[in-house]
Structure formats: structure tokens, C-alpha cells
Amino acid sequence: MDWSMEVNGGSSKEMPGFLTRVWQGIISIFAMVKSCFRGFFERVWKLGKDDPRRVVHSLKVGLALTLVSLFYFMRPLYDGVGGMAIWAVMTVVVVFEYSVGATLSKGLNRGFATLLAGSLAVGVHELASLSGDKSEPIILGISVFLQATVFTFLRFFPTIKTRYDYGAMIFILTFSLVSVSGYRVDKLLEMAHQRLSTILIGSALCVLVSMLVCPVWAGEDLHNLIAKNLDKLAASVEGVVAENFKEGEGEEEGEINEENPSVLGYKCVLNSKPTEEALANFARWEPAHGPFGFRHPWKQYLKIGMAARYCAYSLEALNACTNSDSQAAQELTQHLKAVCTKVGHVSSDLLLDLSSTVKKMTTSSHTDLLVAQLNIAVQELQLALKILSNPLPVHVSIPDIVLIATVASLTVEISARVEDVAEAVEELSRIAHFKTETAEENKQKAATIKALADSDGPHVAIHVDSL
Amino acid sequence: MDWSMEVNGGSSKEMPGFLTRVWQGIISIFAMVKSCFRGFFERVWKLGKDDPRRVVHSLKVGLALTLVSLFYFMRPLYDGVGGMAIWAVMTVVVVFEYSVGATLSKGLNRGFATLLAGSLAVGVHELASLSGDKSEPIILGISVFLQATVFTFLRFFPTIKTRYDYGAMIFILTFSLVSVSGYRVDKLLEMAHQRLSTILIGSALCVLVSMLVCPVWAGEDLHNLIAKNLDKLAASVEGVVAENFKEGEGEEEGEINEENPSVLGYKCVLNSKPTEEALANFARWEPAHGPFGFRHPWKQYLKIGMAARYCAYSLEALNACTNSDSQAAQELTQHLKAVCTKVGHVSSDLLLDLSSTVKKMTTSSHTDLLVAQLNIAVQELQLALKILSNPLPVHVSIPDIVLIATVASLTVEISARVEDVAEAVEELSRIAHFKTETAEENKQKAATIKALADSDGPHVAIHVDSL
Numbered sequence: 001m002d003w004s005m006e007v008n009g010g011s012s013k014e015m016p017g018f019l020t021r022v023w024q025g026i027i028s029i030f031a032m033v034k035s036c037f038r039g040f041f042e043r044v045w046k047l048g049k050d051d052p053r054r055v056v057h058s059l060k061v062g063l064a065l066t067l068v069s070l071f072y073f074m075r076p077l078y079d080g081v082g083g084m085a086i087w088a089v090m091t092v093v094v095v096f097e098y099s100v101g102a103t104l105s106k107g108l109n110r111g112f113a114t115l116l117a118g119s120l121a122v123g124v125h126e127l128a129s130l131s132g133d134k135s136e137p138i139i140l141g142i143s144v145f146l147q148a149t150v151f152t153f154l155r156f157f158p159t160i161k162t163r164y165d166y167g168a169m170i171f172i173l174t175f176s177l178v179s180v181s182g183y184r185v186d187k188l189l190e191m192a193h194q195r196l197s198t199i200l201i202g203s204a205l206c207v208l209v210s211m212l213v214c215p216v217w218a219g220e221d222l223h224n225l226i227a228k229n230l231d232k233l234a235a236s237v238e239g240v241v242a243e244n245f246k247e248g249e250g251e252e253e254g255e256i257n258e259e260n261p262s263v264l265g266y267k268c269v270l271n272s273k274p275t276e277e278a279l280a281n282f283a284r285w286e287p288a289h290g291p292f293g294f295r296h297p298w299k300q301y302l303k304i305g306m307a308a309r310y311c312a313y314s315l316e317a318l319n320a321c322t323n324s325d326s327q328a329a330q331e332l333t334q335h336l337k338a339v340c341t342k343v344g345h346v347s348s349d350l351l352l353d354l355s356s357t358v359k360k361m362t363t364s365s366h367t368d369l370l371v372a373q374l375n376i377a378v379q380e381l382q383l384a385l386k387i388l389s390n391p392l393p394v395h396v397s398i399p400d401i402v403l404i405a406t407v408a409s410l411t412v413e414i415s416a417r418v419e420d421v422a423e424a425v426e427e428l429s430r431i432a433h434f435k436t437e438t439a440e441e442n443k444q445k446a447a448t449i450k451a452l453a454d455s456d457g458p459h460v461a462i463h464v465d466s467l
Numbered sequence: 468m469d470w471s472m473e474v475n476g477g478s479s480k481e482m483p484g485f486l487t488r489v490w491q492g493i494i495s496i497f498a499m500v501k502s503c504f505r506g507f508f509e510r511v512w513k514l515g516k517d518d519p520r521r522v523v524h525s526l527k528v529g530l531a532l533t534l535v536s537l538f539y540f541m542r543p544l545y546d547g548v549g550g551m552a553i554w555a556v557m558t559v560v561v562v563f564e565y566s567v568g569a570t571l572s573k574g575l576n577r578g579f580a581t582l583l584a585g586s587l588a589v590g591v592h593e594l595a596s597l598s599g600d601k602s603e604p605i606i607l608g609i610s611v612f613l614q615a616t617v618f619t620f621l622r623f624f625p626t627i628k629t630r631y632d633y634g635a636m637i638f639i640l641t642f643s644l645v646s647v648s649g650y651r652v653d654k655l656l657e658m659a660h661q662r663l664s665t666i667l668i669g670s671a672l673c674v675l676v677s678m679l680v681c682p683v684w685a686g687e688d689l690h691n692l693i694a695k696n697l698d699k700l701a702a703s704v705e706g707v708v709a710e711n712f713k714e715g716e717g718e719e720e721g722e723i724n725e726e727n728p729s730v731l732g733y734k735c736v737l738n739s740k741p742t743e744e745a746l747a748n749f750a751r752w753e754p755a756h757g758p759f760g761f762r763h764p765w766k767q768y769l770k771i772g773m774a775a776r777y778c779a780y781s782l783e784a785l786n787a788c789t790n791s792d793s794q795a796a797q798e799l800t801q802h803l804k805a806v807c808t809k810v811g812h813v814s815s816d817l818l819l820d821l822s823s824t825v826k827k828m829t830t831s832s833h834t835d836l837l838v839a840q841l842n843i844a845v846q847e848l849q850l851a852l853k854i855l856s857n858p859l860p861v862h863v864s865i866p867d868i869v870l871i872a873t874v875a876s877l878t879v880e881i882s883a884r885v886e887d888v889a890e891a892v893e894e895l896s897r898i899a900h901f902k903t904e905t906a907e908e909n910k911q912k913a914a915t916i917k918a919l920a921d922s923d924g925p926h927v928a929i930h931v932d933s934l
Contacts, residue, residue: 047623054623062616065643066608072647073604083651086644093615093640137540141533148560149529156514156521173560176532177553180539184550270780274741313737316777317784320880385869402852405872413787 056214061096064209068092068202081201084194091202096210100289101218101282103210107203108285109167114199117171118192121178125188128179140183144176162281219283219292222276223358226301229272229308230355230421232265233315234348237414239263240319241344244407245337263319269312276305291361297431304358304424311417318410321403333404339381343411346374347418354425362435371422378415381408523681528563531676535559535669548668551661558669563677567756568685568749570677574670575752576634581666584638585659588645592655595646607650611643629748686750686759689743693768694826696739696775697888699732700782701818704881706730707786708811711874712804730786736779743772758828764898771825771891778884785877788870800871806848810878813841814885821892829902838889845882848875 048055071077071085078085095106128139154160155168178195182188210216240263283298350370357364385408428434515522538544538552545552562573595606621627622635645662649655677683707730750765817837824831852875895901 043624044620048620054620058616058620061619061639062612065615065639066612069608069611069643069647072650073608078651086648089643089647090640093636093643141536141540144536145529145533148532149525152528153511153515153521153525157510169560172528172532173557176536176556176560180536180556181553183539184545271740273738310783313780313783314787316780317877317880320781321876401868402872402876405869406876409788409869409873410784413784 053214053216057098057216060209060213063213064092064096064205065089067209068205071198071201081198082190082194084191084198087195087198088202088205091199092206095203095206099216099218099221099279099282100207100210101279101284101286103206105163105282105285106166107207109164110170111200111203113167113170114174114196117174118178118196121175121182122189122192124175125179125182129182137183140179144180147175148172163284215289217283217286217289217292218279219286219296219298220290222279222283222298222301223292225272225276225279226304226308227355227359229269229305230351230358232262233269233308233311233421234351234355235262236264236266236315237311237351237418238344238348240266240315241340241407241411241414244318244321245333245341266312266315266319269308270316272305273309276302293432297428300424300428300431304421304428307417307421307424311414311421314410314414314417318407318414321407321410336381336384336404336408339377339384340408340411343374343377343381343415346370346377347415350374350418350422354422357425357429357434361432362437363429365437367422367426371419374415374419378412381412520681520683524565524683527676527680530680531559531563531672532556534676535672538665538668548665549657549661551658551665554662554665555669555672558666559673562670562673566683566685566688566746566749567674567677568746568751568753570673572630572749572752573633574674576631577637578667578670580634580637581641581663584641585645585663588642588649589656589659591642592646592649596649604650607646611647614642615639630751682756684750684753684756684759685746686753686763686765687757689746689750689765689768690759690825692739692743692746693771693775694822696736696772697818697822697825699729700736700775700778700888701815701822702729703731703733703782704778704818704885705811705815707733707782708807708874708878708881711785711788712800712808733779733782733786736775737783739772740776743769760899764895767891767895767898771888771895774884774888774891778881778888781877781881781884785874785881788874788877803848803851803871803875806844806851807875807878810841810844810848810882813837813844814882817841817885817889821889824892824896824901828896828899829904830896832904834889834893838886841882841886845879848879 068085068088071081071088081088091110095103095110097103097106124143125140128136128143131139151168151172155165160168174195178188178192181191185191243263280298280302283296286292288294288296350367353364353367353370357367385405535552535555538548538555548555558577562570562577564570564573591610592607595603595610598606618635618639622632627635641662645655645659648658652658710730747765747769750763753759755761755763817834820831820834820837824834852872
């Protein structure tokens, strides 16, 4: 009794404290849930804001699925496909992809693979049923095993893997389903025919919604990606070269770069290969759209991407060079600063010009001029190195100049790779029949370039004179 | 008559010639078909020979499909799943992937998504059917639209995209199928239950065949890929550095490299990121296997891969340096050849040591020694540059030494990045509790390293003395 009283008394005393704690616990759980939800919705908002086409794509999928559901909700439609509406719904879910090219690729693969495999399976089933009830499942089993093995192996072929992988899978699926279920289903031909027609309906619906409602073209995305990567490279080339000539602020390279995110833009280009290849692969399935013709040379974009990537590799090496603190090195650095910065600047201008060539699909009349300017700037840089050493300042030792020599040499290397990009873009403009600039644009641009040249003029004049 | 005679006569005269031509045509078509077939079978043979696991995988898919066909061929099994065997066949075709991890990932995603979406859809269907015949299709249509929109948008989240993308698709699929077909099917719960059980049977069969018959583990592949990439880098580091000191044979860099394909091994490392990430993603789904525990740190392999890739970027820049023909440069080159080659050689040894650490999952006791040797070699290189310039040969100008300075500087950069790889491997060995070497292995390795050191000894001795 005493003990029980004590416990009771104790608990009654603690009750308000306990309740408060429970209450606080509930409040904190609510706060946590609320912050979780807020974090989640902030991420959703950011995802949608970064690319509003994602929201549109989600709505398009919802629309296509609701439309295909009508095959269930409307009796004439449901009966029209013989109750096989399930395949239309399934097709919409698995075929609808983000870009038109990807949707077309999946839809066509699915349609043709179903048609081929269905016909073959019906044939095999007819043959097997002729052989008698006992041997029928054996023949069917062997044929399923053989076709699955052969087509799975074919999926390892690089050409099939990139373009017809989904088709090969659907072939295996349809062949197995039709030939095996033929053993139990009576009206096999009818079933196969209905399945094919519902799949064609589903695929066609996907392709139509994907192409007609705010279409996302993989080709256009590839086009923009390449132009954007050239812009990023342009910012990085100028930035990284300039970073190397910043007067010794004693900062770490990393810190400086963190302040200038545009300098690190080239890092995106390092890893852009898989995205570019996927987009080019889908773009090949797309019909003519906007400024892009039916046989637009998407492969050439991959070549530009590759050239840009090699440029980014050299930038990565240059970005790794750290500022030297030696006094002698600083003197030399100042001497070479102007010429190196000029090479970086002209490379950057050339990249911007190439990016605008790609963006506007219009051959720029200034590309050749900029390439020539770049060559002159590189010659100036080499000349500046020669002048520098004649006579070599006595207090300069080789370790002092190793860094600056590396920067100079990598800058030259980068300019050579920028010229490779220029060549690839020039080839694209030739193959894809880019327009040439109008006189008006021409004049406007010439004025800009003249202004640029004037601001950099003195270096050119001095070094060209001393040639 | 005349004309007809003429024609007849003409044709009868030409007959032998015509027949011969047709015969030749047939023969040449046969030859073409034969050469096509031969080409095709040669490619098939090569594909299988390069990785015989591909053949095994194809046979495994055939086996799994034949096993699942038994659900059609055997009456008790067919009735057991209520005639829904179609879903089991479909599941096997779409879930069976090359590696165990990929199969498990798809199987689990499919199983759980079907369970969740099925329960939710049955609930929604019950609610909708309570609301009356008129409003039922409207409620169902809205719910299908909403869930498709929301889940399609969720697929854009990076975490969901990498791990649960397939699950999200199956969720949309199952929800739509079950809720919409509920409008026409009477025994909805039974149908959903049978669908779930056949999908679970199909998934389980895939996982079992994939794991029990010659399993291909994504984790093991990742492990081997990283070790192989380190080996390739080791060959390239030594090769590329050596190429730069080849005595002017007047050959193009490209030509020299084509003779030594091992020098270009680093090119594979440049683009290995997507493969590594896919393998790491699948490896996370795999149970403990072989020497890899359940929570093996697969992410750390990605860090090693990243460090190796940065090393390859610098190698790419170094490989772009071309041999100079200037006589003065050659003198300098000879002077620095020994020290640079040594840095390349020790870097290469260190990479091989790291690769063997990863391969054997055994911490090498020589890693620290090799890192120390590498640091000494780098210091020697810097010292050699200092000695060289004191006094600087009068006939040497800066352009002469730009190239060699760049080579030296990039060699130092590469060695620094090799040390980053060493750090990443060291972290892996710590997190994954690698074994330490036995005394026997230790002794054997020490002898090898001593032999190596002896052969390179002179340079070390000279330069360490002159410190």
C-alpha cells in the first residue's frame, strides 16, 4: 500500500512535467515534419524552377494516361479493342519519355518488335500444334529458350545496344508471351492482333502528345548544350589564364576559384560525353523540327563536343598550376602577362564567336579573322619568350621560370585545341549548310571587334614591330 | 512477223549469255550473303570471346524464361496463379539484367512498387465506387492524372532517378492498371493479388537464376575495373614521360604512340565515369559476396576513380607536348631525362602497388616507402633544375627550355595526383578493413623493390649527394 501510494503520489506530482514533455515532444515532431515538408517542397520548387519543362512533361504524362484510360471508361472503345485496353495503358507508361526522340525511339521499337515477334510466334505456334499434344510444349519450350538466348546475346552488339536495345527486349517479350500463351489461349491470332493494335494505339498517342504539346526535342537540347559548353569554355579559358597572372595575393588557387564560379565552368565540359551521346542518339529519331532538317548532322555535334572536351583537359592542367611567390618569377610573369592574357582573351573571343555560330546557325564572317588574331597572339607569345632571354636577367634561375614556362606552354596548347574546336564548328557549318551573316550583322560585329582590338592594341603593335 | 522472229532470234542468240549472267549474278549474291554471314559470325565470335560471361548471361535468360514458361505448360501451376502467368513471363524478360545488383535493383523495385501501388489503387477504387456510377470514372480519371503527374515529376529527383526510377515507373503503371481496370473487372482484389504474386514469383526466379548460375557481381566488376584502370595509368605514366625524352627520331607524337598502345591506356580512364557510377549504384543492392561485406564502401571506389581521372587529365596535357628539335634543348633534355624518367618510373611503381593493394585487398607495406621515394624523386627533379641554371649555359634561350620546363612541371603535377590516388586507396583500405601483408609476401616484395632501386640507384646517389 505504502509503495503504491508513493508511486501514485510520485506520478501525480510528476504529471504536469510529464504532460509538458509529451506536449513538447508532439510540438517538436510537428516542427520536424513541417521542416521536412518545407525542405521537400523547396526542393520540388527548385527542380521545377530550374527547368519548367519538367513540370510540363509530368502534366503531359498525366494527360496521355488519362486519355488512354478512356479505353476503359467508354464502353464502345473498350469493346473495340476486345478488352485488351490494358496493353494501351501499359504502352503509354513505358514508352512516354522526356524528349520526342526518346519517345519515338521507344514507340517505333515497341511497335515493330511486337509486329515481327508476334508474326514469328504465331508461325512457330502453328508448327508446334501440328506436331501433336505431347511434343507441343517441348517444341515451344525449345523455341523460347533459343530465341531468348540469341536475342539476349544480340543486345550486346554496340549498334543494337545504342539504338534497338528496347526493341530486342520487346521482341523476346512478345515472342515468349504469344508462343507460350498460345498453348492455353484458343483464339491466338485474334489475341496477337488485338495486342498489336492496342500497342500501336498507345505508341501513337504517346508520340502525338509528346510532339504536339510543348515538345522537348533532343536535337535542340544537344544544339543548345554544345553552344552553352562553348560559352562556359570561353569564360574558363579567359578566367584560368588570368588567374595565373593574378598578383601574389597569397591565396590558395582553390579559394580564388571559389569566388569565380564561371572560371570552373569547364568542369561541366569534362564529363558531358554521356549526355551528348544520349541526346545525339535520340536526335537521330526525330523528324525535321525548327531550323533542323531531317538529316541534320548530329554526329558532327559530338565531334565539336569532343574537341571542346580536349580543350577542357588542358584547362584542367593549367588550372592546377599554382602562383609562385619568387620575386624573380614575378618580374618575368609581369613581362609575359600581357601576351598570355591576350592569347587567353582571343581564344575566349573565338570560342564565343563559335558558340554564336552554332546558336544562330549562321557562319560568322569573323571566325577567320579571330583565328588569324589567335595565331598572331601565339606568335607574339613565342616572340616575347625569345626577347625575354636576350639577355636573360642574371638573377633568374630555371626553377623561377618553370612555372611561367608551363603556363605559357599550356596556354599555347589550349589555343591549338580551341582551333580544333573552330575546325569542327566550321565542318558543321559546311555540312549543315549554315546561313552566312547579313551585311547589317556584319557591320555591327566588326565595330565590336574593332573596339576589342583597340583596347588590346598596344601589345599587338609593340610585338609585331619587334618581329 | 518479222519483228517477232527477230526478237525470238535475238533472244535465242543472247540466251546463253543471259543465263550465264543470271548464274553469275546468283553466284555473286551467294558469295555476298556468305561473306555477310561470315562477317557477322566473326563479330559474334569476337563478342563472345572478349567476355564469355555474355554467352553465359544469354543462356541464363533462356533458362529463366523456359522455367517460367512451365507456368503455362503445367496445368496445376497455371491454375495456381489463376491464369495470370503472363505477368510472370513479362517480369522475367524485363527484370533479368546482366549483373546481380541490377537484377536485384529491378526486382525489388518492381515488387515493392507493385505492392504499394496495388494497395493504394484498390483503396482509391473502393472510394470511387462508393460515390456512384456517374462520378466513378471522373474520380478515377482525376486520381490517375494526379498520381501520374506527381510520380513522373518525382522521377526527376536525382536520388530517385539513380535508385528508384524503375520503381516509380512501375508504381505509375500498377496504379493506373489496377484503378482503371477496376472499372471493368469484377474481382479486382483477386486480380491485384494474383498480379502481385506472379510478379513476385517472376522477380524471385530472376534473382535466383542470376545469383546461383555463374553470378556476375557489379561490385566485383567495379573492383576489377578500378584496379585495371590503375594498371593502365601506371603503364601510361611511365610511357608518356619516357616518350617526351625519346631522342629526336623526327617522328610525329601520334606515330610513336600508335606503336605503343599501352601508352594510350589512360584514354580509357578519361571516360570511365559513367561506367563506374552505374556499377557502384548496382553494387549497393548486392548482398555480401566473395571478399566484399554487406556494407562494402563502394562510394570510396568512385573517389579512387575520380583521383585516377584527374591523373589522366594531366597525362593528356603531357602527352600533347611534342618533341623539340633544337640542339640546346636536347642538351638540357638529356640533363633532365634521368630525373624526370625516375619520377615517372616511381609514380608508375606506386600506381602498380596501389592497384595490387586494391586487387588483393591487402594493404601493401611498401606504399609508404614508394610515396617517400616519389617525394625524393620530385625533390631531385627540382634540384636538377636548380643545378642546371647555375650557371645557365650561355647559348640557351628561354624558348629552348619552355618545352622541357613544361614536361618537368607536368611530371611533378602528375606525381602529385598519383599521391592523391594513393590517399584515396589508403582511405579505402582503412574503411574496408583490408588485411595487412604476411611476412612472406613482405620479404618477397622488398627484394623486388631493392632490385628496382639498385637499377635506378646511381641517379639517386648523385642527386642526394649534391643536396
